[in-house]
Amino acid sequence: MPLNVEDKKAIVADVGAQLAAAQTVVLAEYRGIPVGQLTTLRASARAQGVYLKVLKNSLARRAAQGTAIEPLADSMVGPLIYGISADPVAPAKVLHQFSKTQEALIIKAGIYNGKVLDLNGIKELATIPSRDELLSRLMGIMLAPVSSMARVLGAVAAKKAEGAPVAEVAAKEEAPVAAAAPVAEVEAPAAAVAESPAEVPAVEKNDEPPAA
Numbered sequence: 001m002p003l004n005v006e007d008k009k010a011i012v013a014d015v016g017a018q019l020a021a022a023q024t025v026v027l028a029e030y031r032g033i034p035v036g037q038l039t040t041l042r043a044s045a046r047a048q049g050v051y052l053k054v055l056k057n058s059l060a061r062r063a064a065q066g067t068a069i070e071p072l073a074d075s076m077v078g079p080l081i082y083g084i085s086a087d088p089v090a091p092a093k094v095l096h097q098f099s100k101t102q103e104a105l106i107i108k109a110g111i112y113n114g115k116v117l118d119l120n121g122i123k124e125l126a127t128i129p130s131r132d133e134l135l136s137r138l139m140g141i142m143l144a145p146v147s148s149m150a151r152v153l154g155a156v157a158a159k160k161a162e163g164a165p166v167a168e169v170a171a172k173e174e175a176p177v178a179a180a181a182p183v184a185e186v187e188a189p190a191a192a193v194a195e196s197p198a199e200v201p202a203v204e205k206n207d208e209p210p211a212a
Contacts, residue, residue, distance in 0.1 A: 029080060030104070075109035
């Protein structure tokens with residue numbers, strides 16, 4: 001069904017809003033891909049926050065006017081699907097990953113932060129960890145000490161559940177500190193003996209044989 005003027009205006013406004021907020025756009029030719037596969041691709045893109053849409057190139061060019069995506073206008077040729085996102089790597093990841101299993105999807109060009117990318121550039125962009133992946137790694141690092149403390153507290157709770165009195169548990173925790181005191185007491189007499197010059201000659205005198 002052909003689009004009327006109002007439909008075209010609505011599409012241009014919608015795509016223009018997406019492009020204005022985008023850091024990355026990737027164009028891919030989808031000729032020959034079954035509808036079911038395209039549905040799978042759209043679901044994957046949606047899960048990663050990527051606006052994925054099959055567009056008439058004339059409307060896409062019109063929407064790109066005045067935006068950072070305008071340099072891609074010369075690449076808008078053929079049956080294209082557009083991956084658009086404020087996430088700098090998500091569109092490249094989604095389309096590059098899909099192209100590995102569906103050879104009919106051919107990545108044509110892209111743009112990142114105003115710089116036009118060829119296929120190799122898009123592949124390199126696709127290998128960079130996404131914002132969500134980086135945040136996940138950071139949270140894992142930050143939560144590691146908390147997890148360790150949780151395991152210790154869990155072990156204490158388990159001992160208490162077995163019937164160990166609270167006072168006994170506290171005593172066990174303080175035992176290493178109390179045990180440290182006698183060490184100084186044991187070492188002190190030894191130091192006193194070493195520092196007492198009067199006692200050393202007496203021992204040597206007692207060990208001498210009686211005079212003839």
